[in-house]
């Protein structure tokens with residue numbers, strides 16, 4: 001019998017029944033090392049006891065009341081987020097796309113509240129991914145995602161990543177903001193240069209524009225700092241976050257300075273689910289761990305170790321791996337052959353990695369990954385490369401015949 005799910009995904013023929021830390025156990029009882037973490041979401045591992053405890057404790061008390069009432073759990077999490085970031089104010093969402101969407105609305109509203117409704121244009125980067133709503137596909141600019149969905153939402157101007165001259169040239173009388181992922185995730189672990197982001201900050205300051213960082217994938221400890229803007233030393237005015245924030249419970253947010261958020265007053269924006277007691281209780285438990293003693297140091301150390309071991313893997317398999325890139329535990333292997341083949345071969349070696357554009361396989365393990373698990377991952381990725389080399393050898397022989 002066919003699936004009743006709308007067929008928008010080419011799913012692997014594999015389902016999971018439960019998880020433990022960095023491991024997933026399939027419905028057939030096979031154990032997989034999870035270096036995808038549900039696309040950088042299950043950052044504290046599967047069935048993390050502290051998160052299970054927070055979730056079940058809150059589930060027995062109260063799930064949802066709506067934003068018509070005060071939500072102490074949301075207040076606490078928002079307060080914590082403002083204490084540890086540049087931001088003064090937080091709006092909770094259920095997903096990354098909604099967080100980016102809210103960030104875009106906040107920027108446009110800022111300009112109109114400042115007497116500049118004509119400054120509605122937002123500069124974005126080629127190869128970006130900002131979500132799948134009508135506004136965020138326009139922001140991302142990927143023709144595959146825009147095709148067939150009617151007129152593209154107006155007001156987005158795209159420039160090549162790290163092209164400083166194009167960036168300067170793109171600023172005009174209608175520009176109101178710049179939106180950028182400091183490290184592109186779906187785009188293939190492509191890092192913005194420090195100079196590129198610094199130039200963005202300068203242009204924003206000079207022209208009264210807002211700088212929006214999409215840290216949906218890079219945020220909440222993934223790169224070894226709480227947010228990647230700290231690594232770069234470039235501070236945005238507005239930031240969208242999600243993925244790691246709920247550790248698997250759907251939770252996102254956009255954060256803003258008081259000034260950049262000044263247009264967002266009563267009635268300008270809303271959400272039914274966003275920031276409900278259940279979601280924000282889990283988010284608080286996630287932050288407590290990520291901000292706990294030594295956690296980010298662990299991410300940095302494991303990130304360095306993994307990157308070093310991957311560089312060795314590249315040396316051993318130069319016909320498979322072209323490049324190792326990324327920061328912290330957001331790493332990518334640029335491949336010579338099709339990324340789909342690599343991901344499938346890895347799956348046969350019982351390690352899960354995630355495809356991205358630019359022919360890159362992403363490695364996004366849970367941040368709680370251990371040295372032993374990294375060693376095991378390298379063994380499995382080594383076996384993956386050997387498997388692909390054997391296939392290539394076979395193909396070469398076939399071609400020679």
Ligand SMILES: *Cc1c(COP(=O)(O)O)cnc(C)c1O
Nearest residue numbers: 095096097129130131185216217
């Ligand atoms: C995943 C992602 C999004 C979209 O998040 P959803 O929860 O899928 O809506 C937006 N921006 C970036 C950088 C992402 O990685």
